[in-house]
Amino acid sequence: MKETVLDVLMYLFENYQEGEFSDAENQDTLREELIAAGFPGEEVGHAFTWLDGLAQQRQLPLVFGPGRAMRLYTREETARISTECRGFIMYLEQLGIITQEMRELIIDRLMALTEEIDLERVKWVCLLVLMNQPDAEEAFGHLEEMVYYHGEFKH
Numbered sequence: 001m002k003e004t005v006l007d008v009l010m011y012l013f014e015n016y017q018e019g020e021f022s023d024a025e026n027q028d029t030l031r032e033e034l035i036a037a038g039f040p041g042e043e044v045g046h047a048f049t050w051l052d053g054l055a056q057q058r059q060l061p062l063v064f065g066p067g068r069a070m071r072l073y074t075r076e077e078t079a080r081i082s083t084e085c086r087g088f089i090m091y092l093e094q095l096g097i098i099t100q101e102m103r104e105l106i107i108d109r110l111m112a113l114t115e116e117i118d119l120e121r122v123k124w125v126c127l128l129v130l131m132n133q134p135d136a137e138e139a140f141g142h143l144e145e146m147v148y149y150h151g152e153f154k155h
Contacts, residue, residue, distance in 0.1 A: 008046075082119075085119055
């Protein structure tokens with residue numbers, strides 16, 4: 001089976017604390033451990049680049065107008081992110097689990113993946129984005145429960 005960037009990210013999420021893989025000093029050690037665990041070096045490198053992109057995006061000042069605005073997806077986004085996946089992102093936003101800012105981070109990180117984007121991958125990217133947000137523990141818990149304990153997303 002060909003391991004993907006998201007497989008590496010999911011492995012990090014399930015086996016390490018967030019501070020362990022976001023700390024640059026630990027990345028070399030983690031890189032060696034991931035390669036020893038059987039992940040291809042190229043995919044491990046892409047995973048750390050993906051995480052660096054997440055950290056950089058979190059620091060950008062995103063400004064949104066008042067009220068709820070409708071998100072229009074670009075052609076590239078609609079070509080890669082299915083209607084079902086976009087519906088799930090909107091569902092999370094309507095439930096208050098993610099904010100508009102988090103939605104934009106999720107879309108950005110989905111577009112940064114090289115593999116096909118399906119609902120399962122969207123859920124994991126949402127978890128990874130929420131995990132990186134300060135003061136998002138409650139929202140993270142709700143989403144984690146949805147990913148692990150509730151079957152398919154019904155919209």
